Amino acid sequence: MAGNKLLVYLLRRDLRVIDNPILHHLATTDHGFTHLLPIYILPPHQIETSGFVAEGQKSPYPLAKSQVGRFWRCGPARAKFQAECIWDVKHNFESVSSGMLVRIGKFDDVLNHLIESLNENNQSIDTVWMTEEPSKEEVDDQNAVARVCSEKGIDFKLWLDEKYFIDDRDTGLKSPQDLPDVFTSYRKTQEPLRERPRPSLPRPQAGSLPSFPSSVPPQKAPFEIPDNYDEFVRRLLDPIDNMISDPPPFPEGAKSAHPFKGGESPAWERLYHLIKSGAMTTYQETRNGLIGTDYSTKLSAFLAMGCISARSIHDELVKFEDGTERDYSKAMGFGQGENEGTRAVRFELLWRDYMRLCTMKYGVRLFKLDGFKGANGNYDKKWNTPNEEDADPDQNPPPKVVAEMINRFIRGTTGMGLVDASSRELYHTGYTSNRARQNAASFLTKHLGVDWRIGASIYEAFLIDFDVNSNHSNWQYIAGCGNDPRSNRSFNPVKQAFDYDNDGKFCRTWCWELREITKLEHVFQLCTALPEELEKHGLTNNIMVTNPLKRIEFSVDRKPRGSRRPYRWKRAGGRGGNNRRGDSGNSSGNGDFNGNYRNGPSSPPNTGDTYMQNNGQSRSNWAPRGNSMSWRGNSNGYGPNNHGLPGRGHIPFQGNSFQQGYTNNAYHHPPRQYMPGPGYSQQQQYVPHAYHQQLPPHM
């Protein structure tokens, strides 16, 4: 209609109205748009959408399965969480007198259909905006939208996403290529972290946004989108409901550590709860926990969908630390400045930033078998693959055996208690702790030598908080082909279980077979239990006993209890320290990560020294109690401090394309990573397949 100026805002992982740069701009400047049409697109390559196809019709898109692994890209836990996020933000748009459409299809298909439908009614789109994402598929989608806009004479702008902790314009990096490969080096250039984030942007006032169009084009056939939530979720989950055959049964009494609904409103409720309950203050002490909702923030899934920004979290922490928000006045540490816990949360949020910056630096290397390390051309580690076509003729174990290992890893029957409990928890709840993830990833890639990308796609399928940058970078980090400067170390999952599940509760909760097993070392590695005990509990023929995927030599000596110090590990000798991941300090060669992977409690270095767990009156649910023990596991000495730490060096904003939003097609994109695959039947067992033929030559 003459005089109308329609802006289409395509949402992706920015499902929020608070601290949303696009909405803030629209609410506060004289932009000239008369109408705003926000659209959330369910991308059929990343989430299965065939449940929305009208009866008797077929989806034009291949199944949303991962290229490496052929797992569903998005499993039920995240699909449901995502549906909740979509519905919640739709409601939030309505609460500021706007609205939001949900559409299904490839980005260019949706946009083309929208343009055609509007044209039929003598309407047109003036401008399309979206926020940028750096990883390959997202860049492809951006490019596809930019292309359509350029063909149809529509303005297109890509906005800088401001959901991260430190704004790209303030990092001091002139280009992503300047990012140090050691996290600590980067962190040191950004400290003090509390001073770094920009202020967050307020929720737009009702009526401040351009009007939502009075009529909107329908969804393109063959898809139909129900307008009620229950039906929407039913259709979303229908095709992916049975992710695996013979799944582990849900253990009686087990509870999800992540029972939270998705959405912007639940994200804020969660944040308020964490501050008011004191969980933010105790975070540093509890963050290596395994059981319960509050040992860590559980903000990752909200952050991944962009329901809340890292700087909004920071802002609330500042209000609490400065004592300016009376609602927080009863919380431990109120008005006393930054504390160990709030500092540690900022530290972790910087890790998240860093992982994204790594994607910007390395592009498609995020998905490559030789990872970031392969960039120098000297990384040639061989991985065990389940694919006959890719395996070396002398691969040991052979591909069939590797496929079976993967099946058992997913179902939690490897025989390694901590790893199995984590897999089962993940399968049932969509969440498992950072500590458990590290151990599971290390077991699969280091102990079993399996292609890390298979693990990454399993996590993509099952994690509620999947974020491609954080997930793939962490997998690479643990596998040794990413940005871990000491890449040949691995976790000892038995020792880690003694360190972090010291009463066996986590393992016994999720691996119900282990509940009656009395000795911890047997809980953590069932095959070490005595025949009489196995017989007694009917476990003699259990596959975890008859064919454990790995045996780890580990002996336990009971020692007298040491003195107690709340929350802390107490070292009884040798060197220790409160080391953080990537920090300088202990390096353990091929041994354990020393339990000090990041800023957790100081735990034993791996030198064969004797350590005692504190069994004091801890407020945390992970904290050690009961037996004090010493360990003699795979011990390794310390390595040198191999991180040169540059001083702080902020370079002012240079205004280059890395730091600014892009316009139209004027940006380069790397070659395609995920290629559309043929329609495979629903994933049941892991069956190796000949995917390599579809991959570009560099894979």
Ligand SMILES: Cc1cc2nc3c(=O)[nH]c(=O)nc-3n(C[C@H](O)[C@H](O)[C@H](O)COP(=O)(O)OP(=O)(O)OC[C@H]3O[C@@H](n4cnc5c(N)ncnc54)[C@H](O)[C@@H]3O)c2cc1C
């Ligand atoms: C193999 C592996 C895969 C992972 N996959 C993902 C993933 O897909 N998505 C994801 O968000 N995190 C991932 N992580 C990182 C980390 O495990 C989760 O962010 C964390 O467990 C989420 O729980 P939380 O929100 O309670 O974290 P908290 O301990 O409360 O941390 C606060 C926030 O800091 C960020 N953060 C913490 N640790 C990391 C980290 N190592 N890397 C990046 N950001 C971090 C997250 O945004 C998190 O919400 C992975 C880690 C490993 C070892």
